[in-house]
Amino acid sequence: MRAIHCTAYGDPKDLIVAEIAEPSPEPGDAVVAVEAVGLGFVDGLHVRGGYQVKRPLPFVPGSEIAGRIVAVGPAVRPDLVGQRVMALAERGGLAERALVTAEQCIPLPDGISAVAAASSVVNYSTGIYGLETCGRVQPGETVLVLGASGGVGMAAIDIAKGMGATVVAAASSADKLAACRARGADLLVDYSGPEWRRALEQVLAGRRLDVVYDPVGDRWSETAFRCLAPGGRHLVVGFAGGDIPRIPLNLPLLKRASIVGVDWGGHVRADKGAARPLFERLLELAGQGLISPEPSATYPLEEAPSVIERLLGRANIGKPVIVM
Ligand SMILES: NC(=O)c1ccc[n+]([C@@H]2O[C@H](COP(=O)([O-])OP(=O)(O)OC[C@H]3O[C@@H](n4cnc5c(N)ncnc54)[C@H](OP(=O)(O)O)[C@@H]3O)[C@@H](O)[C@H]2O)c1
CATH class of the missing domain: 3.40.50.720 (NAD(P)-binding Rossmann-like Domain)
Structure with missing residues (x-):
């Protein structure tokens, strides 16, 4: 599958689009066919190796994803396959398919697009x-x-x-x-x-x-x-x-x-149950029309390195989302 691959910490412009192995789900995992990936300043810090929690090399940057579950690992309800979700893919999001913890996937209501969901997961x-x-x-x-x-x-x-x-x-x-x-x-x-x-x-x-x-x-x-x-x-x-x-x-x-x-x-790492109520509150506020999560612009996968570079260079406005 196609993915952005980081093989050495450094400048985002050195990131490449590579063919890498399909993810294979372990117990508790789900595989999401990624439709959209939100990017932020923190993704640039990961690529530079400057974030407080370093990702071991090589890694796929990006984590704020929305898409559809296409496979699940052992000990996961098989009927989750087919569900539209948003999730934090800490094992890498800028890829055609991403591995996530099934219980942390948030089902998406029909009214929310993958792009809007990916732009709001973290922010x-x-x-x-x-x-x-x-x-x-x-x-x-x-x-x-x-x-x-x-x-x-x-x-x-x-x-x-x-x-x-x-x-x-x-x-x-x-x-x-x-x-x-x-x-x-x-x-x-x-x-x-x-x-x-x-x-x-x-x-x-x-x-x-x-x-x-x-x-x-x-x-x-x-x-x-x-x-x-x-x-x-x-x-x-x-x-x-x-x-x-x-x-x-x-x-x-x-x-x-x-x-x-x-x-x-830190809040959601310390308490695995803490992420879901915040996502649900987000969906509730959006459903009431009180907030309207939306990206500033969308880009294809190939442009992810330059988008990350702009984020680190103070040259971006709003929330950029990569559409697969
Ligand atoms: N605490 C949390 O849970 C949490 C969650 C997500 C992100 N964050 C953090 O929040 C911060 C912002 O993330 P973001 O994704 O919103 O980033 P962003 O889209 O790049 O926005 C950061 C803003 O900071 C300003 N800025 C001032 N000096 C800058 C510099 N030297 N380089 C880059 N930007 C500079 C820029 O606006 P002006 O040019 O107008 O000054 C820019 O719009 C990051 O430090 C990120 O790690 C924290």
Whole structure:
């Protein structure tokens, strides 16, 4: 079968489309005929060998898949064959067929396309876990989303709006901010300059900032934290900006504000049953029309290396999905 193959950690442009062996399911496994694969910054970190959990070489990158179960291993209900599902294929998603743990597959309702499902597996689960479970966002609150034009950021805009919050989107260019506006952000702030705190305060115009959703880190986190209202929550989601910031602990004390770690991957690895309720909540919110998971653009398998390169190079807008 055709797959993207990573044979050495390094630059995504060195990834190749290769013919590799068909996966063979072990007890508890299902084989999914992949229709769509969502890509994110983390896929680039895996290819570089820079993610906290390293994939042993050689490996197939990508993990956010949607498709149809075509075979199951021993100890799996045979009637699952034929079911449309979305899943996290941690053993590799950018392939014609992917191996997944059968009990972690989420059945897809008819109304949700494979492309929409693949674009939401990780980012929407993380957003729901972050904003609902960790951030306890309430209707009427104001949420600042950093890196708002990225895949994680766009999902956070959509979910926070669905929860009844006012969303301030922060991004580094007019094009990126326009994409955030189109996704539903109420207020926009360009955070590329050194004086962006003043720009944010102008945009807030005296409004309380209740929550910061932060997948970027680096020099942006402390400024955002300093703008939180008393009782605010700063949700630490990732460090796409590069550096991991260090916040002086007098700030949370003086503000009576919290810094909350949002590690969806760690949450579902620690508790195998934790992924499904988040996926189900996603489908419920989508079914109610409160959120609308959708990719920014779709690409064929051959373009996956350049898409991953753009994600690492800060050159992508929204959530890219590979269509098989
Ligand atoms: N905690 C979790 O469970 C979880 C789950 C999924 C992903 N993540 C993490 O969330 C982060 C974002 O992932 P993503 O898939 O949304 O990535 P993405 O689509 O590439 O978006 C990241 C955004 O960060 C901003 N950015 C600032 N400095 C950057 C730099 N040096 N390189 C690249 N981007 C930079 C960019 O916007 P501007 O140009 O506007 O600044 C970009 O839009 C990653 O660190 C990822 O590992 C965490």
